[in-house]
Amino acid sequence: MKKPLIYLSLASLFFTTSCASIIASKKQKVNISTNDQEAEVYIEDSLVASGDYKEFKLTKQYQSYQFIVKKEGYLPAYYSSFMSKRSPLYIISWLPPFILYFAPAFEGGRKSFRYDLSEKKFEPSTIEKTDKKEDEKYIIVNNVAFNVEKDSLEQFSMPITKYKNAGYTIDENRKETTSIFGSSKNTENIKIENTIFSDIINDELKERGYVDTLNKVLKNKTNTLYLDADLNYLALTKITPIHYYGQGAFYRGEIGIKWTVKDIYKTEIFTFEDKVTTGEIATPFPKKDEEAILFNDAFAISLDNLLKSEDYIANSEVMKKAEELDKIEIAEPTNTIDKNIGQALAATVTIKTDEGHGSGFFINNEGYILTNHHVISRDEDYTVVLNNGEEFDAEIIQSNAFDDVAIIKIDHQNKLSYDIQNFKEGSIGDDIYAIGTPNAVELGQTLSKGIISGQRTNDNGQEYYQTDASVNRGNSGGAFVNSEGEILGIVNAKLVGIGVEGVGFAIKIGKIQEMLNIQFK
Incomplete structure (x- = not known):
């Protein structure tokens, strides 16, 4: 009695599991064609093929495979594939006696499907990667935002057969769907942090040589650009299988990015609107700590266009x-100031801007004020606040971005002025004061005492005093004087970083007339 039961159980298993699921192999021999001898094909980090053609065995799985094709000097190209064809053994399920047991209905095992790569080309990207040239500026990522509203979020689906017939491109055969973001198009479902976008762009810039890794303290201030990126459009097309049991899918993305390029003083230079189409992406929104390939591809292509x-x-x-x-x-x-630190305070001013304030000081008695270029670099109105609280509108007279110095003027006959023609050189160890408005405008000019701790020259020959005096952003453009109130330089920068404290810099006053082409008469 036991043997018939065993035979019956085996027969039932055979007929209901399907022929292909039992007989077919767990792996499939596939051919990868790249049409390029220099191409390399990866699945994740594993090299699976190189050269223009390679045959290898691919383990069958329900999820889509992510292929990355690399070629030296070019952007990576992304391809994906899922099992989209029935196994040839599937036909056995339709033969007697298997069809009597509804065997075709049970043909859902992964072994009963196959990958269709015979006509697909895994060609490397044709986009040559743009690397930094020696005389190009460095780039710092300033602000990256994900600002996709519902009207800028679209979702489509396209069967693999139509996608293949269209030459593996998305076209009018795709249909609108709600299977990706839902009918409400809720962007909150997109679990991507803006920091990921910043990391992607930074990594891309670093790989191309646009990130300054030398970390020099005193740099040419005009050798760097700031970059903003605003991701403002997202459309996904889901490429789907046609058979009932298909669980795989992959996506093509269309992503809109607005780039804003700014100078070192964060003044906008130009904007660049771009929309790019990504490669085939197996997982558009990865889990935490997984690579965001969709956005890697989009930002790499769009950055190259920029x-x-x-x-x-x-x-x-x-x-x-x-x-x-x-x-x-x-x-x-x-x-002029007569060896009196109190007079030095009276000859120093605050310069109010839309986003904060800086400092400056009079260089004659007719309202001419010396400051930093970066204090007045934006296209906006500026207001000068005197030591006694009076306020005046300012006019920009001359500005030198390279050396970060500028002259502005107010309609006022000021009583005291610094004498930048008859200046003294400071020495290491000398007592000094940094005069300016480091914090709130209402608090006015402040004295910060310190010493000259060094004298520095950058790669462009620009000379600076280094000091331990307390210097903040509002001090920029203020007077850097000795203990008798005599001008030595212009407060310019503070070194900021973990474990860094009490390191500030001032531009030496000696070459200011030459920098701004001033002639006193």
């Missing part, structure tokens, strides 16, 4: 010297 744009090329070259400025003649100072 770097090759006319506007970028026109603004990318490092400035090696200051632009020639027209000579300006201003009156000699008639009443």
Whole structure:
């Protein structure tokens, strides 16, 4: 009695599990064609093929495979594939006696399907990767945002057969769907942090050489650009199997990005609107700590488009010297500081901007004020606040971005002025004061005492004093004086970082007239 039961059980298993699921192999021999001898094909980090053609065995799985095709000097190309064809053994399920047991209905095992790669080409990207040239500026990622609203979020589906017939491209045969983001198009379902986008762009820039890894303290301030990226459009097309049991799928993305390029002072230079189509992506929204391939591909392509744009090329070259400025003649100072630190305070001003404030100081008695270029670099109105609280509108007279110095003017006859023609050189160890408005404008000018702790020269020959005096952003453009109130330089920068404290810099006053082409009369 036991033997008939065993035979009956085996027969039942055979007929209801399906022929292909039992007989077919767990692996399939596939051919990868790249049409390029230099191409390498990876599945994740594993090299599976190289050269223009390779045959190997691929383990069958329900999930889609992610292929990455690499070629030296080019962007990576992304391809994906799922099992889209029935196994040839599937036909056995329709023969007597198997069909009597509804065997075709049970043909859902992974072994009963096959990959269809015979006509698919895994060609490397045709986009040559743009690397930094020696005379190009570095790039710092400033702000990256995901601003996709419902109207800018689209979702489509397309059967693999139509996708294949269209030459493996998305076309009008795709249909709108709700299977990706739902009918409400809820962008909150997209679990991607903005920091991931920043990391992607930073990694891409670093790989291309656009990230300054030397970390020099004193740099040419005009050798760097800031970059904002606003991801403002997202469409996904889901490529789906046609058979009932198919669980695999992959996606093609269309992503819109607005790039904003700014100078080192974060003044906008130009914007670049772009929309790119990604390769085939197996998992568009990865889990935590998984690679976000969809956005890697989109940002890499779009960044390359930006770097090759006319506007970028026109603004990318490092400035090696200051632009020639027209000579300006201003009156000699008639009443200068007479070895009095209190008078030095009175001759220093606050410069209010839309986003904060900086400092400056009078260089004659007719309202001419010296400051940093970065304090007044934006296209906006500026207000000068005197030591006694009076306020005046300011006019920009001359500005030198390369050396970070500028002259502005107010309609006012000021009583006291610094004398930048008859200056003294400071020495290491000298007591000094940094005068400016480090914090709130209402608190006015403040004295910060310290010493000259060093004298520095950057790669462009620009000379600085290094100091341990307390210096903050609001001090920029303020007076750097000795203990008698005599001008030594212009407060310019503070070194910021973990474990860094009490390191500030001031531009030496000696070459200011030359930098701004000033002539006193």
